[in-house]
Amino acid sequence: MKKYVPILILLFFTLCIGQPEELSQGKSSESDEWTVEDWKDHLSVMDPTVTQDASTMLPGFGNPGNLSVGTHLVYDLEMEGTIMGLDVPLKAVMDITFSGKEHIEGVRCFKIDVNSSLEMLTQGRTMKMEMVGTEWIDDVTGELLRAHMEMIGHMEGEDPSLPLSFSIERTGETEYQGHECWILTFTQEMKGEGIEGGKVTILQYVDKQTGDMVRQIMTYGDEEMDSGYIEPVSSGVVWELGNRESVITELGTYECQVITISRNGELVGTLWASKEFTVPLKYVTSVSETGSALTLTMLLVTYERG
Numbered sequence: 001m002k003k004y005v006p007i008l009i010l011l012f013f014t015l016c017i018g019q020p021e022e023l024s025q026g027k028s029s030e031s032d033e034w035t036v037e038d039w040k041d042h043l044s045v046m047d048p049t050v051t052q053d054a055s056t057m058l059p060g061f062g063n064p065g066n067l068s069v070g071t072h073l074v075y076d077l078e079m080e081g082t083i084m085g086l087d088v089p090l091k092a093v094m095d096i097t098f099s100g101k102e103h104i105e106g107v108r109c110f111k112i113d114v115n116s117s118l119e120m121l122t123q124g125r126t127m128k129m130e131m132v133g134t135e136w137i138d139d140v141t142g143e144l145l146r147a148h149m150e151m152i153g154h155m156e157g158e159d160p161s162l163p164l165s166f167s168i169e170r171t172g173e174t175e176y177q178g179h180e181c182w183i184l185t186f187t188q189e190m191k192g193e194g195i196e197g198g199k200v201t202i203l204q205y206v207d208k209q210t211g212d213m214v215r216q217i218m219t220y221g222d223e224e225m226d227s228g229y230i231e232p233v234s235s236g237v238v239w240e241l242g243n244r245e246s247v248i249t250e251l252g253t254y255e256c257q258v259i260t261i262s263r264n265g266e267l268v269g270t271l272w273a274s275k276e277f278t279v280p281l282k283y284v285t286s287v288s289e290t291g292s293a294l295t296l297t298m299l300l301v302t303y304e305r306g
Contacts, residue, residue, distance in 0.1 A: 034275075036239045039259060042066070044278050045271070046075075046096075046298075061142045064110055066278045070306020071098040073279060077118075081294035092118035094298075098306060102136065104145045105170070109136040114149070126156040133166070143211060144184065145170045164190045174205065177229050179214050181205040210234040236264040247272045247281045250301040256281055277303055 034042070044063040061067070072095075079090040095115040102111050116131040133149030149166040165188070172183040186202040205215035212232035218225045242258035254274045261269035269285040279300060286295045 074302035
């Protein structure tokens with residue numbers, strides 16, 4: 001099993017303190033009707049939603065300008081489904097703080113501190129992981145420029161724990177299949193007794209305008225896997241307003257607008273949104289890739305505006 005651990009972890013990690021805002025407890029009502037465009041402008045939606053790498057737990061944000069330095073969010077996550085044919089039920093907590101702004105390669109960025117813990121069951125054994133790190137995203141577009149993460153993993157029945165470092169850098173740009181792309185380089189290194197091929201490298205070609213990943217090359221030991229051209233997912237994406245439903249979280253009970261997200265006629269995500277929050281209170285997203293089918297549910301349990 002050890003030789004598969006680096007790939008499993010990378011698939012998860014290749015996927016946001018100030019004074020708390022005054023929030024009314026108990027039920028809140030939505031009296032004025034908003035359009036889809038109103039909600040798109042209001043919400044900062046944390047990936048994963050409908051991207052090709054939606055199984056990751058490294059957050060990216062749309063509309064980051066709706067958030068401010070000091071914003072603190074905590075989401076509870078549950079994931080069900082399969083990766084490479086393996087059942088991987090997972091529970092996790094993601095703690096995200098917009099801690100400052102810095103310039104990376106001349107781009108003004110949000111600095112985001114991320115703390116995550118997860119527990120997953122695979123092949124009848126439990127894996128637990130803790131992750132601490134920082135990422136930098138463009139404060140206008142939300143594009144990822146850099147990330148550095150440190151993780152400790154422990155597989156039930158095995159000793160010692162598995163230390164892992166993970167980094168992402170925007171390393172270049174190129175034209176590919178008619179797309180002007182940024183090149184992101186993901187590097188993961190794991191060191192531990194008995195671990196085979198602990199280093200994994202991924203190159204992702206990301207369309208500059210849409211943020212869609214259009215090619216991915218993974219190198220693991222002596223193996224290289226090139227996805228070839230990946231059809232962009234942003235084309236054919238439609239938001240539609242549904243009914244209103246109540247969502248119960250540790251923050252209280254709120255009446256929310258249900259928003260469905262479809263791609264080429266297929267439902268890929270559902271958001272529950274309130275005007276009192278600039279992020280969804282809840283969302284569910286589904287992703288199907290070759291050999292993998294995942295459903296991720298995220299519930300907001302802490303919300304503090306900077």
